[in-house]
Amino acid sequence: MQIKEVRAFVVRGGGADYHDQTEAHWIDDHICTPMSKYEEYKKSRKSFGINVLGTLVVEIEAVDGTVGFAVTTGGEIGAFIVEKHLARFLEGADVTDIEKIWDQMFNSTLYYGRKGVVLNAISGVDLALWDLLGKVRNEPVHKMIGGAVRDELKFYATGARPDLAKEMGFIGGKLPLQWGPADGEEGLKKNIETLANMRSKVGDDFWLMFDCWMSLDLNYSIKLAKAASEYGLKWIEEALPPDDYWGYAELRENIPKGMMVTTGEHEATRWGFRMLFDKNCCDLIQPDVGWCGGLTELLKISALADAHNKLVVPHGSSVYSYHFVFTRQNSPFAEFLMMAPNADKVVPMFNPLLLDEPIPVNGRMHISVLDKPGFGVRLNPACELSRPYTH
Ligand SMILES: C[C@H](O)[C@H](O)[C@@H](O)C(O)C(=O)O
Numbered sequence: 001m002q003i004k005e006v007r008a009f010v011v012r013g014g015g016a017d018y019h020d021q022t023e024a025h026w027i028d029d030h031i032c033t034p035m036s037k038y039e040e041y042k043k044s045r046k047s048f049g050i051n052v053l054g055t056l057v058v059e060i061e062a063v064d065g066t067v068g069f070a071v072t073t074g075g076e077i078g079a080f081i082v083e084k085h086l087a088r089f090l091e092g093a094d095v096t097d098i099e100k101i102w103d104q105m106f107n108s109t110l111y112y113g114r115k116g117v118v119l120n121a122i123s124g125v126d127l128a129l130w131d132l133l134g135k136v137r138n139e140p141v142h143k144m145i146g147g148a149v150r151d152e153l154k155f156y157a158t159g160a161r162p163d164l165a166k167e168m169g170f171i172g173g174k175l176p177l178q179w180g181p182a183d184g185e186e187g188l189k190k191n192i193e194t195l196a197n198m199r200s201k202v203g204d205d206f207w208l209m210f211d212c213w214m215s216l217d218l219n220y221s222i223k224l225a226k227a228a229s230e231y232g233l234k235w236i237e238e239a240l241p242p243d244d245y246w247g248y249a250e251l252r253e254n255i256p257k258g259m260m261v262t263t264g265e266h267e268a269t270r271w272g273f274r275m276l277f278d279k280n281c282c283d284l285i286q287p288d289v290g291w292c293g294g295l296t297e298l299l300k301i302s303a304l305a306d307a308h309n310k311l312v313v314p315h316g317s318s319v320y321s322y323h324f325v326f327t328r329q330n331s332p333f334a335e336f337l338m339m340a341p342n343a344d345k346v347v348p349m350f351n352p353l354l355l356d357e358p359i360p361v362n363g364r365m366h367i368s369v370l371d372k373p374g375f376g377v378r379l380n381p382a383c384e385l386s387r388p389y390t391h
């Protein structure tokens with residue numbers, strides 16, 4: 001079946017750009033970032049532009065009128081890249097030409113791409129293509145990539161209230177780190193107090209993790225990890241900037257026994273992850289399927305991880321991750337981002353953009369909820385899409 005047309009849209013307010021929240025939200029409440037050293041950008045990530053891109057929606061229509069789609073972060077720049085550059089590799093091709101299309105998209109953008117928003121755009125197209133193929137074949141994506149290796153998926157929750165996540169049935173809670181090197185010893189103490197306080201609420205067996213969102217330096221990370229090990233921190237995530245492979249290698253060498261170093265949320269392609277494996281930077285990788293190159297690339301990254309005995313627990317990305325995680329032995333659980341402003345209830349991760357977006361119930365998800373063609377979700381017609389470019 002041939003591809004007829006590719007279209008790219010932008011939408012604001014939540015969706016795949018889940019940092020783009022309009023009301024007060026824990027996800028924008030004093031979270032430590034690489035910009036926290038600037039007083040004026042400390043309190044809110046929106047102040048430095050974390051939500052500047054917005055959501056990119058990619059639609060691919062086959063000649064019989066079947067439409068596959070996917071959503072990722074990328075907004076107007078992403079829409080430009082899809083319409084003006086990538087669409088040419090799809091229109092007229094067969095819906096099964098997934099490998100060839102990926103190779104053409106990646107190689108044709110090498111001179112300005114490789115990572116970042118170009119890879120987000122490539123990921124969006126790739127996911128939309130898998131969705132289309134699933135719809136054409138009347139098969140869920142997980143069945144096209146090897147089939148499920150388990151019937152039920154367990155989730156940990158990312159958010160400000162691991163104590164509530166425990167009551168909701170999750171297996172663990174990942175706290176955003178609030179204070180960084182610019183806040184000195186005082187800040188370090190406050191981070192540990194937050195962890196200690198949470199540990200006293202959730203008991204010994206519930207997992208607790210720190211998400212450091214690229215904000216620390218090596219010395220601070222080691223100090224934090226050592227102090228946090230007393231309170232059973234399960235892992236320290238994205239402690240360093242993503243390009244500091246050398247720092248990650250040193251951090252992993254100096255981490256307290258039993259604690260994991262995790263990273264990869266802002267890494268892309270098999271080559272980026274190969275660096276993490278070659279230098280033994282971490283124990284568990286967290287590629288985002290909407291940012292790392294899409295499902296086609298994630299399958300390669302994951303095979304590489306397997307050969308290096310590393311776990312793969314994708315970052316967020318909702319239904320696009322779930323279809324993958326169900327099919328891999330080295331992805332034993334999944335992340336759920338708590339998108340309720342106070343992290344006090346489970347709402348769909350890409351709210352309000354998708355209809356039929358599955359959510360964990362009691363911290364679990366059964367494979368049967370994914371048994372629909374493609375990724376099994378629909379665009380919410382109430383969300384206003386704009387198409388800034390055409391080709
Ligand atoms: C909570 C974190 O600061 C980020 O907003 C989140 O995207 C993330 O890093 C995660 O791992 O979910």
Ligand SMILES: [Mg+2]
Nearest residue numbers: 211237238265
């Ligand atoms: Mg993270």
